[in-house]
Amino acid sequence: MFTGIISGIGQILDARPIGADAAHGKRIALQAPRGYLDDVQPGDSIALNGACMTVAAFDAATSRFEFDISAESLDKTAGLDRAGPVNLEKALRAHDRLGGHIVSGHVDGIGTVRHFAAVGESWELRIATPAELARFIAYKGSITVNGVSLTVNRVVDGPADGAAAGSAAVTAARGCELSINLIPHTLANTTLGGLQVGQRVNLEIDMIARYVARMLELPAPR
Secondary structure, rough: OOOOOOOOOEEEEEEOOOOOOOOOOEEEEOOOOOOOOOOOOOOOOOOOOOOOOEEEEEOOOOEEEEOOOOHHHHHHHOOOOEEEHHHHOOOOOOOOOOOOOOOOOOEEEEEEEEEEEEEEEEEEEEOOOHEEEEEHHOOOOOEEOEEEEEEEEEEEEEEEEOOOOOOOOEEEHEEOOOOEEOOOHHHOOOOHHHHOOOOEEEEOHHHHHHHHHHHOOOOOOO
């Protein structure tokens, strides 16, 4: 379990195939900030860009660790199969502050950055979401983007088939576009400041929204 409050930025150094075919995953080597692994043990969970991974091996002296990522996880996430920066968060401890929101570390889908530009001292980030996630995203609700807990400032649903954009006929069939305001602190302490239009990002919906949707879908037995 996580909170979406990033505790460090790591750097993927190497991604080596574990097997010879596409059914195999990869062993990932990652450089963490100095001292980041001082309280880490093999088997601990660390979220990388919002995806919960298990520490397979580490060297606290060099702040490097390795983890295995399956072919299934590679298919369902973005940014974990090649060298580059990633957001890091260690698993929540019972006495920690819950500064963001409850995050499971299970990526629900991949969004695409449509707009990223300065607005005053902050930046507006707009992301196109997959169709299956649109109904879980609400104004002032929580969303996790590459592991970062953020608040949704605006949601624009896509038009229904055959309906004009901006008409009353809207549906989740074409997904939605969500807008987020990023403050300078977030830009400076996560990888989100380096996002580019067209880049894919990992999304995790609010856990509460997931359960509410399930309760509405399945009527109580009589």
